[in-house]
Amino acid sequence: MTTDPDRLFAQPLAQVPDFVFNEDVVRVFPDMIKRSVPGYPTIVENVGVLAARFAKPGTALYDLGASLGAVTQALRRHVRGEGCRVIAVDNSAAMVERCREYLAAQDSMFQELLPVEVLEADILNLAFEPASVVAMNFTLQFIAPPQRLALLTRIRQSLLPGGALILSEKLCFADTTTQALLNDLHLDFKRANGYSELEIAQKRSAIDNVMKPDTLETHRQRLLDAGFSTVVPWFQCLNFASLIALP
Structure with a gap:
């Protein structure tokens, strides 16, 4: 599948609209995220590797905020649990449509992959099935902060013993010197x-109102408050990190 280079903010805009995951973003998303998120390919591939340790036979594996299905593809490459299936969820119709195309292409290249269901839905309203793995890859930061704890609590309640939440997020920092340096x-x-x-400035203006990152300590405490027993940061590259949260 071919994608276009990200030039969405290359020309001056009279008014920069808030960032939305529409058809224009979907068209350039693979290029955008690779050039914007340090360590993104490493995180995605290793979510699959980590999931293979925690996945339990006959359970659901969730990819919440699946976008184009990169994490879903990694889950399907690495997890071999009998009876497991992946549920990929995104609230963008454009993302869901293209995600299904990418997963169909993956089916044509690999055999014996986990079955997958792609849902267009709001994860805040999702009825979770019992799950052994839940992956949220740069998704929580787009959820309104007052709604984050309730969502994580519901995820924790859906996780089976021995399962895991894998949470990847952009970080902010309480120390102003650290924040300035990593920014x-x-x-x-x-x-x-x-x-x-120009592209950097306009993209920042577009995303500032819709993406609200947290500090690592805020993530850790919220996960504990949601009922998780252990929170382990396993990866950080600049101001982007990924955590494992255990029931």
């Missing part, structure tokens, strides 16, 4: 990947 390093990462100052 500057992230901007350097974007520049090194070919984004102009």
Whole structure:
């Protein structure tokens, strides 16, 4: 499947709208996220590796905020639990449509993959089945902060003993010096990947109102408050990190 290069913010906009996962974003999303999120390919592939340890036979594996299904594909490549199936959920119709196309292409290249169901739904209203693995890859940061604890509590209640939540997020930092340094390093990462100052500025303006990152300590305490017993950061690259939360 071919995708376009991300040039969505390359031209000056009279008014920068809030960022939405529409057809324009879907068209360039693989290029956008690779050039914007340090460590993204490593996180995605290793979500599959980690999931293989926690997946239990006959259970559901969730990919919440699945976008184009990169994590779902990783789950299907690595998990071999008998009777397992993946439930990929996203609230963007454009993302869901393209995700189904990508997964169909994966089916044509690999044999004996886990079955997958792709749902267009709001994860805040989702009725969770008993699950052994739940992956949220840069999704919680787009949920309104007051709704995050309730969502994580419901996820915890759906997790079976021995299962895991794998949560990847952009971080912010309470220490202003650390925040400034890692923000500057992230901007350097974007520049090194070919984004102009105009693109960086307009993308920041578009996303500021819709993406609200938390500190690592906020994530840890919220997960404990949701009923998880153990929270282990397993990866960080600049201001992006991934955690394992155990029931």
